[in-house]
Each structure stands twice: as C-alpha cells, then as structure tokens.
Amino acid sequence: MLDSTRTRPTDRTPAAGPVLLRRISLGMVAGLLIQYGLGMVVNLYVSVPARDHGGGVLTGVGRALANGPAALTVHAALGLLLILGAVNLVIRAAVLRLRPVAWLSGAGLLAIVGAAASGAAFVGSGADGGSLAMALLTGVALLCYAVNLFVLGPVQPGRGSSGS
Numbered sequence: 001m002l003d004s005t006r007t008r009p010t011d012r013t014p015a016a017g018p019v020l021l022r023r024i025s026l027g028m029v030a031g032l033l034i035q036y037g038l039g040m041v042v043n044l045y046v047s048v049p050a051r052d053h054g055g056g057v058l059t060g061v062g063r064a065l066a067n068g069p070a071a072l073t074v075h076a077a078l079g080l081l082l083i084l085g086a087v088n089l090v091i092r093a094a095v096l097r098l099r100p101v102a103w104l105s106g107a108g109l110l111a112i113v114g115a116a117a118s119g120a121a122f123v124g125s126g127a128d129g130g131s132l133a134m135a136l137l138t139g140v141a142l143l144c145y146a147v148n149l150f151v152l153g154p155v156q157p158g159r160g161s162s163g164s
Contacts, residue, residue, distance in 0.1 A: 017096040018152050024089045025101075025148040028108065031082050032142050038075045039119075039138070043131050046071050048123055060120030072123075079116050086112050086141075089148075100151050108144030111137045 046069045064076035086109035093102035115137035122130030 017092070018098070019155065021089065021093055021096070021098065021101055022149060022152045022155070024085065024092070025105075025145045025152065028082065028085055028089065028145040029142060029149070031078065031085065032112075032138055032145065035075065035078050035082060036135070036138050036142075038071060038078065039131075039134060042071050042075050048072065048126060058120070060123040061116070064120070064123050068123075076119070079112070079119065082112050083109070083116065098152075101148055104144045104148050104151065108141045108148075111141035111144065115141065 048068070061076055061080075064072050068076065086105065089105040090102060090109055093105050115134045118130045118133035118137065121127070122134065
C-alpha cells in the first residue's frame with residue numbers, strides 16, 4: 001500500500017521562506033542601487049551610437065547588448081538579471097502566500113520592466129524623457145523592495161540566521 005503522507009525536510013524551518021525572501025529583497029535593493037549608478041554613468045559619459053537610434057523595445061535591448069559601449073552593455077545585462085530576480089521573488093512570495101510581499105514584489109517587477117522599456121526607448125530615440133522615466137521607475141522598485149524588508153521584519157535570533 002502506498003503511503004500518501006508527505007514529510008517535510010528536517011533541515012528547513014518554517015522561517016526559511018521569509019528569510020530567503022528577505023535575502024532576495026536585499027539583493028534586489030543592492031542590484032538596483034548598482035544599476036542606478038551605472039545608469040548615471042551611461043547618461044553622463046556614454047553616447048549611444050547613432051546607428052542604434054530607431055527600432056522597437058526589443059531592438060533597443062538587443063542593440064545595447066550587442067553593439068553598445070561596455071557601460072551600456074553591462075547596464076542592459078544587469079537590467080535583465082534584475083527582471084529575473086524580480087520574477088523569482090514574486091513567485092516565491094506567492095507560493096508562500098505572503099500577500100503583501102507578493103504585491104510589493106509584483107509592483108517592483110512592473111517598475112523594473114517599465115524602466116527597461118524606457119531604457120530601450122532611450123536607446124532608440126535618445127530622448128531625455130526615457131532616461132528620466134528609467135530613473136523614477138528604478139526609485140519605485142527600490143521603494144518596493146525596501147518596504148519588503150520592513151514587512152518581512154528582522155531575523156529571529158536562532159531561527160534562519162545561519163549562512164545556508
């Protein structure tokens with residue numbers, strides 16, 4: 001006869017999920033701050049080649065990754081990694097049924113996607129409005145992940161604070 005009961009792994013405590021969400025949120029804050037700094041460097045010191053003007057959002061991202069100056073390429077690549085991290089955080093928060101964290105993470109994901117679209121539009125047109133939208137949406141995403149850290153609360157002493 002098959003036993004249909006499920007066992008929970010003993011190395012995971014119930015607090016392991018929120019601890020992981022806190023770590024991912026902190027990583028997102030750090031990544032967004034680095035991205036923000038790179039964006040300022042690109043805006044002030046990098047000229048987007050004239051051949052990259054025109055085209056759609058995906059074309060802009062592709063051109064930034066393939067043809068862009070090094071700082072623009074790193075900026076675009078980090079942006080794509082941040083989108084993946086944001087999707088990861090939304091899914092994990094939803095699976096753990098932590099609704100405030102899932103909503104905040106979803107808003108952060110939308111802000112990052114909006115910033116990426118604005119950045120691609122900036123590469124395509126060179127219009128200053130795209131750069132401004134990118135910066136403002138990055139700030140919105142930073143706020144979402146910082147509030148996540150507040151909502152998830154401090155690490156409980158003796159629970160989930162190990163370096164696993």
